[in-house]
Amino acid sequence: MIRFARLLDSLIYSPSRNTKLRLLKDYFATTPDPARGYALAALTDGLEFRYVKSGLIRELVVGKVDPVLFELSYDFVGDLAETASLIWPAPAELPNNQSAPDVADVVETLQSASRGTAAKLLAGWFDRLDATGRWALIKLISGALRVGVSARLAKLALAEFGNIDVATIDELWHGLTPPYAALFAWLEQRGPRPVVDESVNFRPMMLAMPLEETELAGLNPSDFRAEWKWDGIRVQIIAKPGIRRLYSRTGDDIAAAFPNIVDALAFDAVLDGELLVRRADGEIGTFNDLQQRLNRKAVTVALSTDYPAFVRLYDILFHGREDLRSLPFSERRRRLEAWHGNVGAPVVTRFDLSPLIHFASWDGLRKRRIEDMPRSAEGLMLKRADSLYVAGRPKGPWFKWKREARTVDTVLMYAQRGHGKRSSFYSDFTFGCWRAGADGEAPQLVPVGKAYFGFTDEELARLDRWVRSHTVNSFGPVREVEPHLVVELAFDSVHRSTRHKSGLALRFPRVYRIRWDKPAAEADTLDALTRHIE
Amino acid sequence: MTHDATIDWIKPTPAGLYVAPGDFYIDPTRAVDRAVITHGHSDHARPGHRKILATRETLAIMEARYGADLLSERQALAYGELMTVNGVSVRLAPAGHILGSAQVVLEYGGRRVVVSGDYKRRPDATCASFEPQPCDVFVTEATFGLPVFRHPPDGEEIGKLLHSLKLFPERSHLVGVYPLGKCQRVIMLLRAAGYDAPIYLHGGVVSLYDLYRSHGVALGDLRLVANAAKADLAGAVVLAPPSALADRWSRRLVDPVTAMASGWMRVKQRAKQQGVELPLVISDHADWDELTATIAEVDAPNVWVTHGREEALVHLCKQQGRDARALAVVGFEEEGS
Ligand SMILES: [Zn+2]
Numbered sequence: 032m033i034r035f036a037r038l039l040d041s042l043i044y045s046p047s048r049n050t051k052l053r054l055l056k057d058y059f060a061t062t063p064d065p066a067r068g069y070a071l072a073a074l075t076d077g078l079e080f081r082y083v084k085s086g087l088i089r090e091l092v093v094g095k096v097d098p099v100l101f102e103l104s105y106d107f108v109g110d111l112a113e114t115a116s117l118i119w120p121a122p123a124e125l126p127n128n129q130s131a132p133d134v135a136d137v138v139e140t141l142q143s144a145s146r147g148t149a150a151k152l153l154a155g156w157f158d159r160l161d162a163t164g165r166w167a168l169i170k171l172i173s174g175a176l177r178v179g180v181s182a183r184l185a186k187l188a189l190a191e192f193g194n195i196d197v198a199t200i201d202e203l204w205h206g207l208t209p210p211y212a213a214l215f216a217w218l219e220q221r222g223p224r225p226v227v228d229e230s231v232n233f234r235p236m237m238l239a240m241p242l243e244e245t246e247l248a249g250l251n252p253s254d255f256r257a258e259w260k261w262d263g264i265r266v267q268i269i270a271k272p273g274i275r276r277l278y279s280r281t282g283d284d285i286a287a288a289f290p291n292i293v294d295a296l297a298f299d300a301v302l303d304g305e306l307l308v309r310r311a312d313g314e315i316g317t318f319n320d321l322q323q324r325l326n327r328k329a330v331t332v333a334l335s336t337d338y339p340a341f342v343r344l345y346d347i348l349f350h351g352r353e354d355l356r357s358l359p360f361s362e363r364r365r366r367l368e369a370w371h372g373n374v375g376a377p378v379v380t381r382f383d384l385s386p387l388i389h390f391a392s393w394d395g396l397r398k399r400r401i402e403d404m405p406r407s408a409e410g411l412m413l414k415r416a417d418s419l420y421v422a423g424r425p426k427g428p429w430f431k432w433k434r435e436a437r438t439v440d441t442v443l444m445y446a447q448r449g450h451g452k453r454s455s456f457y458s459d460f461t462f463g464c465w466r467a468g469a470d471g472e473a474p475q476l477v478p479v480g481k482a483y484f485g486f487t488d489e490e491l492a493r494l495d496r497w498v499r500s501h502t503v504n505s506f507g508p509v510r511e512v513e514p515h516l517v518v519e520l521a522f523d524s525v526h527r528s529t530r531h532k533s534g535l536a537l538r539f540p541r542v543y544r545i546r547w548d549k550p551a552a553e554a555d556t557l558d559a560l561t562r563h564i565e
Numbered sequence: 566m567t568h569d570a571t572i573d574w575i576k577p578t579p580a581g582l583y584v585a586p587g588d589f590y591i592d593p594t595r596a597v598d599r600a601v602i603t604h605g606h607s608d609h610a611r612p613g614h615r616k617i618l619a620t621r622e623t624l625a626i627m628e629a630r631y632g633a634d635l636l637s638e639r640q641a642l643a644y645g646e647l648m649t650v651n652g653v654s655v656r657l658a659p660a661g662h663i664l665g666s667a668q669v670v671l672e673y674g675g676r677r678v679v680v681s682g683d684y685k686r687r688p689d690a691t692c693a694s695f696e697p698q699p700c701d702v703f704v705t706e707a708t709f710g711l712p713v714f715r716h717p718p719d720g721e722e723i724g725k726l727l728h729s730l731k732l733f734p735e736r737s738h739l740v741g742v743y744p745l746g747k748c749q750r751v752i753m754l755l756r757a758a759g760y761d762a763p764i765y766l767h768g769g770v771v772s773l774y775d776l777y778r779s780h781g782v783a784l785g786d787l788r789l790v791a792n793a794a795k796a797d798l799a800g801a802v803v804l805a806p807p808s809a810l811a812d813r814w815s816r817r818l819v820d821p822v823t824a825m826a827s828g829w830m831r832v833k834q835r836a837k838q839q840g841v842e843l844p845l846v847i848s849d850h851a852d853w854d855e856l857t858a859t860i861a862e863v864d865a866p867n868v869w870v871t872h873g874r875e876e877a878l879v880h881l882c883k884q885q886g887r888d889a890r891a892l893a894v895v896g897f898e899e900e901g902s
C-alpha cells in the first residue's frame with residue numbers, strides 16, 4: 032500500500048505525460064505480483080467493491096471525529112478522500128506486530144468481506160497508514176483514482192513496459208481479470224501469451240476524427256461513402272449460440288438494460304451500430320429518451336414498450352467465424368446488406384441499416400447536411416470506401432462532420448467550488464436567462480443550466496477572482512454573484528424539464544465564450560431558448 | 566479565572582485590538598498613535614505609528630523593512646520585562662513564530678489577557694520557543710484551525726528535499742519560502758540535517774539575513790543566484806519567494822524541481838494547483854493539535870479566535886465549555902504561513 036500510495040502521490044504532482052509513463056513503468060517493474068496487478072486494475076477502473084460506497088467512508092470518519100469539524104474541513108479541502116485521510120485520528124502508536132497493509136491484502140480481503148465487516152476492516156487499515164496511505168486506500172476502494180492517469184495511459188505504460196503494441200493489450204484486455212498475473216508473466220517473457228476466448232470479447236471500435244471543413248478540398252468525394260451520424264449510443268453486438276452481448280464504446284456490457292434487443296440476437300455475427308429508441312409517434316427518440324433507459328438497472332415493461340429500442344447498423348466485423356475487419360468498407364457494407372437481407376423478421380424489427388447517402392460533390396453533401404439532416408442525427412460520417420476496420424481513431428479513413436453547436440448568451444448566477452484539483456476554485460457555475468416580467472415588471476433571471484468546463488485554466492482563474500469579488504450572498508459552498516457577467520454557452524439541444532424552474536434543460540452545456548464585454552441586459556431570454564426545443 | 570463579561574477594557578475595533586485604559590492598539594491595521602507589535606510580518610507590523618513597543622528584534626526587522634524614518638518613537642521591551650502603561654501592565658513572552666515574535670500579556674483590574682499574535686509550538690532554531698501564559702482571555706490565531714492540518718515533523722519534510730536532491734542531482738531544487746522567518750528556518754533545518762553546501766537565494770529573500778546573523782542565527786554559506794554560474798545551480802538548493810516560483814526568473818535554473826515550504830502543502834489539491842512538484846509541509850504557525858493543546862494549557866475560560874479559519878476552533882472551545890468567539894479583525898493576510 033505504501034508503494035502504491037507513493038505512486039499515486041507522485042502521479043498527481045507530475046504534470047508531464049512522459050513522467051507519468053515513466054513512473055508507471057517503474058512501478059510495474061519494481062512491484063511484485065499480485066500487488067501491481069491490482070494497482071493496474073485500479074488505474075483502469077477494473078476494481079469494484081460491492082460493500083464500499085463513498086457513504087461508508089463518510090460514515091466511518093464521522094463516527095471518529097466531530098461532524099461539525101468534519102463538514103468544515105470537507106468544505107475547505109473540497110475532496111472527500113483527502114479530507115477523510117487528513118482528518119482521521121490515527122493512534123499515536125500501534126502494537127508492533129501491525130504493519131501497513133499491502134494492496135493485494137486490501138483488495139482480496141475486501142472482495143470476500145461481507146457488508147458488516149468492510150467498515151471495520153477499513154478502520155483498522157486507516158489506523159495503520161499515514162495520511163497519504165489512507166488517501167490512496169480510499170481512492171483504491173472508491174474506484175475513481177483521479178490522479179491524472181486515464182485507463183488508456185495505464186495500458187500504454189503497460190505496453191511500453193512489455194515492449195508490445197497497445198492494440199495487443201486491448202485485444203486481450205476484456206478476457207483478463209485482475210491481478211493479471213499471466214499477462215505480466217508474458218510481458219516479462221516468463222510465460223506464454225495468455226489465452227482468452229477472443230470470440231466473445233469486445234473488439235476495440237473504430238472511431239472517426241473530427242473533420243475540419245478546409246480538409247475537404249484535399250479529399251476526393253468518390254473515395255468516400257457517407258451516412259448520418261445517429262445520436263444514440265454506439266454499440267457492438269456479439270451474438271453466437273449461447274452468447275449474447277451488447278457492448279458500449281467503452282467495452283461495458285449493457286445488455287441487461289435492453290432485454291428486447293437481447294431477445295433478437297438469434298444469429299452468429301459481430302456488428303457495429305447505434306442503439307436508438309423509438310417514440311410512440313414512430314419518431315426516433317432523442318438522446319434524453321435513451322438516457323432514461325440506460326440509467327435503470329432493471330427495465331420495466333412500460334419503459335420497453337414506451338421506448339422500444341433498436342439498433343441501426345453501420346458495419347459488420349465478423350460473420351460466423353469469418354473475420355471481415357481486413358476487408359474494405361465497401362465490401363463489408365455489401366456483406367452487411369446481404370446478411371441483413373437473409374435474417375428473419377424478428378431480427379429485422381430490432382436491427383435496421385443506416386442508409387448510405389448518395390452524393391457527387393462536397394458541396395452537394397454540404398447542402399444535404401444542412402437541409403436533410405434528421406433530428407436524430409448529430410452530423411455526417413465520411414468513410415473511405417477502402418478503409419479497413421481498425422481499432423482506435425486513425426487519421427484519414429473516417430471523419431465525423433458534426434452539426435455546429437448551438438449557443439445562447441446567459442448570465443452567471445451562482446458559483447460553487449469544484450472538487451478534485453479545482454477544489455479551491457469556483458469552477459461549477461449556474462447560468463440563467465431572462466424571463467420577461469409581467470405587466471412592466473423588471474425581467475428576472477431564471478437558471479437554465481450548469482457548466483463545469485469549456486474554459487481554459489487562465490479563464491478559470493479569472494472567473495474565480497470575478498466570483499470572489501462579486502459575491503452578494505453565500506449559502507454553504509455556493510456563492511450568489513451579481514448578475515453582471517455574460518457567458519455564451521454551447522449546447523447540443525434543449526428539452527422540456529420539470530426539474531428546472533425555467534422548465535428547460537440543456538444537453539451538454541459548456542462554456543463557449545466568456546463575454547467580459549457584454550452588458551448582462553443583452554443576454555438571451557427564455558423565449559429565445561425555447562425556440563431550440565426539439 | 567472568570568468569564569469575559571467583565572473584561573471590556575480590550576476590544577476589537579476597525580483599527581485592530583484596542584486596549585482602552587492604556588490607549589494603545591495591538592498589531593493595528595492602520596497608523597495609530599500607540600502600537601504594540603507582536604512580530605515583524607507585514608500584516609502585523611505596519612508602518613506609520615507614532616509610538617511603537619515591541620521586542621528589540623521586531624524593531625530591527627521593522628527598521629530593515631521600512632527604514633528608520635518611518636518609525637518615529639520606538640521602545641524595546643525584552644521578553645519577561647514588565648512595563649506599565651496608564652495602569653495596564655504589559656509584558657512580552659516568546660511566541661515561537663519567527664525571530665522576535667512575542668505574545669502580549671496584559672493585566673488590568675485583576676484580569677489577564679494574552680494576545681498570542683502568530684505562534685507555533687515546535688522548536689525553531691531561529692527564535693525563542695513559545696511559553697504558555699495562563700490567562701482569563703486567550704486571543705489565538707487560527708491560520709491552520711482545521712483538524713486536517715497536522716504538520717509532520719520538520720525533519721521528515723527536510724528529508725524529502727534531501728532525498729529528491731539525491732534522486733535528481735542534476736536539477737536545481739527551487740523552494741518557495743516566505744522571506745521573513747520561513748526562509749531562515751528552512752536554511753537552519755537543512756544545516757541541522759547536515760547539509761553544508763552553499764544555499765542560493767533569490768534577491769527577494771536576502772534582505773534579512775545579515776539581521777539574522779547579527780542576532781546569532783548562523784546560516785552558513787549563502788549566495789545570490791544572480792551572481793552564480795548556471796553550472797553551480799545544478800543540484801543546488803535555491804530559495805525564492807513563492808511569487809517567483811512560476812516567474813520567468815526561474816529559467817536561469819537547471820530544470821528545476823519546484824518545491825514549496827508551507828503548511829498549506831498538507832492539502833494535495835492545493836499544492837498541485839500551485840504547480841508544486843515537491844510539497845514540504847513546514848509551517849511557522851501552530852497546526853490543529855498545537856492550537857488545541859495550547860488552549861488546553863493556558864486554560865482560558867474565554868478564547869477569542871482571529872486570523873484564519875475561526876469557526877472550527879470556536880466550535881471546539883464551546884464543546885469544552887469555554888466562552889469562545891471569532892474576532893473579525895480585518896487586514897491579516899497570512900504572511901509567512
Ligand atoms: Zn506572522
Ligand SMILES: [Zn+2]
Binds near residue numbers: 872
Ligand atoms: Zn499573521
